[in-house]
Amino acid sequence: MKHYKIIAMTAMENEQRVQYVLNNPQFNYIATVSPDENGVKKIINTAIDALVVMTDNLTGDHCALLEQIYMAKKNIVMILITNVCDLQMLTEAMDCGIGKVLTTDMDKKEIQENIVAEIVKNQSRGSESEEKGYDSKILSVFGTKGGTGKTTVAVNMAVALQKKGKKVLLIDLDLQFGDVGVFMDVPVHDTISDLIAENDFSLATIKNYIYKHSSGVRLLLAPQSPEFAELVKSSHINEIVTAVKEFYDYIIFDLGPTLDECALQALEMSDTVYFIVTPEISTLKNTKTCMKVMTTLELAGKVKFILNKDGDSYVKKKDVESTLDNEIAFVIPSEPKNTIASINRGVPIVISYPKSKVSKEIVKYVNGDEI
Structure with missing residues (x-):
């Protein structure tokens, strides 16, 4: 069984909740970090396959941190789990580099399957897509x-x-x-x-x-x-x-x-x-x-x-x-x-x-x- 390295980013009051969602033998769950500069440094300096973000409010500061991660580690996939899934949230998520938005009303198994599928899809693009980046x-x-x-x-x-x-x-x-x-x-x-x-x-x-x-x-x-x-x-x-x-x-x-x-x-x-x-x-x-x-x-x-x-x-x-x-x-x-x-x-x-x-x-x- 292939294991995928994952870090979660969320406020500390959500730590147990995100640990529950990511409790899966396929996941090598490395850490939960706070949405701050220290958290960003941890993510950037760690080899991971995915960053899972759990929040209902993507603030300007939050988006800036996620964009910093996205620009530094384009080989990972960023996934948002949220209770709010309106057009504004989707637009902000896309703008930050988030590749997939999942909602908290999905069951645990469905969320985990989506995370695995998104990682596999990202990795299947291979190094060629990393080199190309945007077709600017x-x-x-x-x-x-x-x-x-x-x-x-x-x-x-x-x-x-x-x-x-x-x-x-x-x-x-x-x-x-x-x-x-x-x-x-x-x-x-x-x-x-x-x-x-x-x-x-x-x-x-x-x-x-x-x-x-x-x-x-x-x-x-x-x-x-x-x-x-x-x-x-x-x-x-x-x-x-x-x-x-x-x-x-x-x-x-x-x-x-x-x-x-x-x-x-x-x-x-x-x-x-x-x-x-x-x-x-x-x-x-x-x-x-x-x-x-x-x-x-x-x-x-x-x-x-x-x-x-x-x-x-x-x-x-x-x-x-x-x-x-x-x-x-x-x-x-x-x-x-x-x-x-x-x-x-x-x-x-x-x-x-x-x-x-x-x-x-x-x-x-x-x-x-x-x-």
């Missing part, structure tokens, strides 16, 4: 002028992808005047320049500088002051993305309006570059000039154009396509009242105004097959 895609959102709605698009695409069930990291690379934190109402938090100053690009360290937004999107924020932008080099972008890439479905760069060394590094790493244009002659002129540079750098093949604020002028989609000699991937209508209100509130429009035209177009595109 890297996207850049770029525009040659401020005010085109670049950050609005980046933020709302990230949230829409997260709502779709993807795990998303949004990196604000508008290093001098990045507004992702403002658009998402993020309190004061460490930034990419703080990470650079620590000069440690291990996964565990980078995670300390990533902010988890209420939508589930993870954020790596731009420096709090423009003078710190010069601390960030292209090599740092490469090291950060290399460390975290396998843990996200999508990494999205919100770029500034200039082609500096960090922007070029991000564009090089990207699978797709979403170039934001608006129906204005000056924007189109700058876009054409920039595309000549991107063609020289062999980046033009990655570009997909998004026409934002459609309806703001007499310049129509067909005019934009004719001027740029490129098709528009999708069009976002002009809806200034709802868009400005969502920015001022710090709540992405796909959350604050889900029935708005802007939200519907972004969600429609994200839910398609092209992104």
